[in-house]
Amino acid sequence: MSYAPVAPGSQPPLDAPAYGSTHKRHPDQAPIRIAPTLTELAAPRMTESLYPSNANLAKGPGWEAQGERIIVAGRVLDEAGRPLQGAMVEVWQANAAGRYNHERDQHDAPLDPNFKGEGRVFTDAEGWYRYTTIRPGAYPWRNHHNAWRPVHIHYSLFGQGFAQRLITQMYFPGDPLLPLDPIFNCVPDEAARSRLVASFDLDITQPEYALGYRFDIVLRGRQATPMENPA
Amino acid sequence: MSTASQTAGPYWHLIDFPEWADLLRGDGPNAGIAGERITLLGRVTDGDGAPCADAMVELWQADPEGQYDGAFHGFGRCATDANGEFRFTTLKPGPVRAAGNVFQAPHVTLSLFARGLLSQLVTRLYFAGEALNEQDPVLNAVPAARRGTLIARPEGPGTWRLDIRLQGEGETVFLEV
Numbered sequence: 481m482s483y484a485p486v487a488p489g490s491q492p493p494l495d496a497p498a499y500g501s502t503h504k505r506h507p508d509q510a511p512i513r514i515a516p517t518l519t520e521l522a523a524p525r526m527t528e529s530l531y532p533s534n535a536n537l538a539k540g541p542g543w544e545a546q547g548e549r550i551i552v553a554g555r556v557l558d559e560a561g562r563p564l565q566g567a568m569v570e571v572w573q574a575n576a577a578g579r580y581n582h583e584r585d586q587h588d589a590p591l592d593p594n595f596k597g598e599g600r601v602f603t604d605a606e607g608w609y610r611y612t613t614i615r616p617g618a619y620p621w622r623n624h625h626n627a628w629r630p631v632h633i634h635y636s637l638f639g640q641g642f643a644q645r646l647i648t649q650m651y652f653p654g655d656p657l658l659p660l661d662p663i664f665n666c667v668p669d670e671a672a673r674s675r676l677v678a679s680f681d682l683d684i685t686q687p688e689y690a691l692g693y694r695f696d697i698v699l700r701g702r703q704a705t706p707m708e709n710p711a
Numbered sequence: 712m713s714t715a716s717q718t719a720g721p722y723w724h725l726i727d728f729p730e731w732a733d734l735l736r737g738d739g740p741n742a743g744i745a746g747e748r749i750t751l752l753g754r755v756t757d758g759d760g761a762p763c764a765d766a767m768v769e770l771w772q773a774d775p776e777g778q779y780d781g782a783f784h785g786f787g788r789c790a791t792d793a794n795g796e797f798r799f800t801t802l803k804p805g806p807v808r809a810a811g812n813v814f815q816a817p818h819v820t821l822s823l824f825a826r827g828l829l830s831q832l833v834t835r836l837y838f839a840g841e842a843l844n845e846q847d848p849v850l851n852a853v854p855a856a857r858r859g860t861l862i863a864r865p866e867g868p869g870t871w872r873l874d875i876r877l878q879g880e881g882e883t884v885f886l887e888v
């Protein structure tokens with residue numbers, strides 16, 4: 481077993497001149513490609529008993545966050561289209577005003593005492609995940625003059641193999657900041673970029689409650705090139 | 712085509728659970744599992760030698776028998792501190808079986824996520840003085856002159872240090888799978 485090679489243009493380079501923080505942090509040397517060993521074919525088993533889920537960032541006992549409530553749902557699949565069951569999905573985000581509940585975030589926008597902005601869910605047998613939150617706000621980030629991040633939710637995923645580990649961001653459709661954002665635009669392939677944008681979904685939308693957005697995620701698949709002597 | 716990676720950014724601490732850096736925590740999945748207790752630490756620095764104080768380091772390793780499917784949960788996560796330092800407490804992994812009926816030397820995989828990293832950097836931590844290091848297939852895929860960037864040195868009893876340099880002189884070897 482091995483992992484399928486990464487499709488050209490589908491992943492961002494580490495050296496992205498328009499994104500200032502990469503300048504001193506990207507390695508100069510190319511990574512060394514290794515044949516996956518047992519270490520890379522296995523993966524930590526992230527279970528709900530070890531890592532309790534939290535599927536509602538917007539409301540809890542005695543509190544409710546400010547902002548536009550939304551539901552986000554989607555499927556986690558591998559590159560062959562197979563659903564990944566039990567994938568752990570962590571999300572984190574700014575509040576409705578564009579401020580993170582984080583000591584380093586000094587943006588002059590109000591903190592919401594009822595919004596921490598951190599959630600965790602697991603996929604079901606069909607690969608579906610779902611959580612309720614509030615729509616985050618855009619925020620400035622000083623990468624260049626008048627730089628604002630498009631509205632986004634950060635995602636962290638664990639699949640069934642080490643090489644499926646992924647951290648990414650989900651964006652919102654129609655955001656005028658998307659064409660201006662160096663982080664979004666560092667993904668070379670236009671189709672790959674557009675798959676980072678969620679779609680409005682009337683089936684996920686709940687009447688008299690919240691708009692729904694659909695965001696599917698594809699993790700790297702395996703290809704059946706047998707090792708000379710599989711362990 | 713797999714979904715594109717994006718940076719974890721500076722505010723990933725919203726999913727930081729500091730207790731995860733201690734794989735042997737009393738209420739954790741590995742409480743009571745026998746093995747050699749070790750501390751792994753290191754400092755993450757950038758191309759200017761400045762500390763990366765906002766990085767997330769994830770650890771993935773086998774159990775003391777070299778197995779990934781036993782009771783041991785070989786995953787940890789640690790935030791670097793103001794000096795760019797990470798620190799894990801865990802059990803020393805055993806040799807892991809590889810193709811061709813050889814064994815990989817005991818090793819720990821480290822993944823780095825941070826502002827300025829558009830996808831994770833993956834490297835390995837080996838232990839200085841292990842006889843199996845000589846025949847390890849991954850170490851042998853690395854040019855000899857750079858191999859040392861993957862080998863942790865002892866720093867006091869049961870403590871091993873591996874500093875990680877993202878760029879420039881002494882740059883750590885990163886791996887692609």
Ligand SMILES: [Fe+3]
Nearest residue numbers: 629632634720
């Ligand atoms: Fe963000």
